[in-house]
Amino acid sequence: MLAxxxxxxxxSSYLDGELPAARAARLEAHLRTCQRCxxxxxxxxxxxxxxxxxxxxxxxxxxxxxxxxRAVGYxxxxxxxxxxxxxxxxxxxxxxxxxxxxxxxxxxxxRTLALPVRSPAAAVSGLAPAASGAAMPDRDRSQR
Amino acid sequence: MEEALRPRLVSAEKPGDxxxxxxxxxxxxxxxxxxxxxxxxxxxxxxxxxPALALAYQMLGDAEDAEDAAQEAFVRVFQAxxxxxxxxxxxxxxxxxxxxxxxxxxxxxxxxxSLERVSEPRSADSxxxxxxxxxxTRQVLSMMSPTLQTVLLLRVEGGLSYRxxxxxLGLPMGTxxxxxxxxxxxxxxxxxxxxxxxxx
Ligand SMILES: [Zn+2]
Numbered sequence: 428m429l430a431x432x433x434x435x436x437x438x439s440s441y442l443d444g445e446l447p448a449a450r451a452a453r454l455e456a457h458l459r460t461c462q463r464c465x466x467x468x469x470x471x472x473x474x475x476x477x478x479x480x481x482x483x484x485x486x487x488x489x490x491x492x493x494x495x496x497r498a499v500g501y502x503x504x505x506x507x508x509x510x511x512x513x514x515x516x517x518x519x520x521x522x523x524x525x526x527x528x529x530x531x532x533x534x535x536x537x538r539t540l541a542l543p544v545r546s547p548a549a550a551v552s553g554l555a556p557a558a559s560g561a562a563m564p565d566r567d568r569s570q571r
Numbered sequence: 572m573e574e575a576l577r578p579r580l581v582s583a584e585k586p587g588d589x590x591x592x593x594x595x596x597x598x599x600x601x602x603x604x605x606x607x608x609x610x611x612x613x614x615x616x617x618x619x620x621x622p623a624l625a626l627a628y629q630m631l632g633d634a635e636d637a638e639d640a641a642q643e644a645f646v647r648v649f650q651a652x653x654x655x656x657x658x659x660x661x662x663x664x665x666x667x668x669x670x671x672x673x674x675x676x677x678x679x680x681x682x683x684x685s686l687e688r689v690s691e692p693r694s695a696d697s698x699x700x701x702x703x704x705x706x707x708t709r710q711v712l713s714m715m716s717p718t719l720q721t722v723l724l725l726r727v728e729g730g731l732s733y734r735x736x737x738x739x740l741g742l743p744m745g746t747x748x749x750x751x752x753x754x755x756x757x758x759x760x761x762x763x764x765x766x767x768x769x770x771x
Contacts, residue, residue, distance in 0.1 A: 436749075436752055437752075439748075439751050439752035439754075439755045439756075440733075440748050440751070440752065443733070443751070445732070445733045445748065470759055471755045471756075471759065474755055474759065475726075475727045477704065477708050478629065478712070478724070478728065479727060480704065480705060480708070481629065481704070481705040481708035481709055481712075482625040482628050482728065484705065485621075485624060485625055485634060485637075487620050487621055487624055491620055491624075491641075492616050492620065495649075496612075496613070499612075499646055499649040501609050501612065
């Protein structure tokens with residue numbers, strides 16, 4: 428019993444390969460004869476794997492390095508990082524610029540074409556847009 | 572040998588030509604870092620971001636906090652590198668900084684990682700055994716005393732030797748040995764207790 432308790436104190440170091448050779452030999456001799464201590468060792472042995480498994484799913488975020496480098500004043504986008512950047516951002520920016528341009532064009536035409544639109548003939552034929560400029564581009568095209 | 576490596580490392584500033592960097596030892600990289608090589612620092616970052624993050628995560632129990640802590644630790648490493656004379660291995664030194672950063676954050680937050688918080692997803696919809704085990708492991712670690720938790724994580728997650736742990740924490744080797752033994756016993760006891768709670 429006392430022997431078991433002493434042995435069990437050494438199990439952790441033994442598993443880590445940090446037990447002095449003489450004590451390791453004594454421990455191994457005891458394990459050969461003691462079922463209980465063998466079970467104890469098996470139980471402790473699994474702990475390391477268990478702990479490592481708990482962090483295995485962790486993913487380093489994509490901008491980890493960039494954030495560190497920025498903080499230390501080393502920030503510089505490398506070619507590789509530029510390539511890794513998703514395409515969505517520039518696409519969204521381009522789309523927004525196009526939309527803004529379209530809006531400006533519409534605005535421009537809605538002013539210059541204000542008169543013909545309001546003409547009674549157009550209103551009767553149902554071509555006049557209901558205040559909103561949504562139908563204007565179609566109308567422009569049809570007039571061309 | 573060292574001399575031959577110097578110009579190569581310093582000139583390897585383009586991220587593309589990392590061959591010399593990849594082959595360099597940690598000691599060579601820290602030395603290059605001290606002389607201002609940005610590429611050397613990037614290489615150290617890429618070598619150690621994952622283990623540093625894992626250690627921080629295990630200590631803090633939250634992936635986002637862990638990211639912040641690991642990044643903070645790397646910034647501290649960068650700032651302290653002029654004083655680093657290679658007394659210890661770079662990894663030991665880094666893990667010490669990560670550990671201190673995390674302990675500081677924990678102290679500031681003193682946030683009780685409560686049962687509900689960690690076991691929440693368990694009740695949501697029965698996750699795989701793997702996920703349940705991982706959550707329970709996190710739970711057990713958070714219930715351990717910080718002194719026991721730290722030695723255990725430095726050993727298991729950081730892979731440090733007893734001597735390195737002793738250096739990292741400024742403890743005698745004998746204390747590291749006995750704390751690790753206690754830590755494993757405590758882990759096992761808490762694990763069994765939680766398992767019984769889950770079953771009952
Ligand atoms: Zn025994």
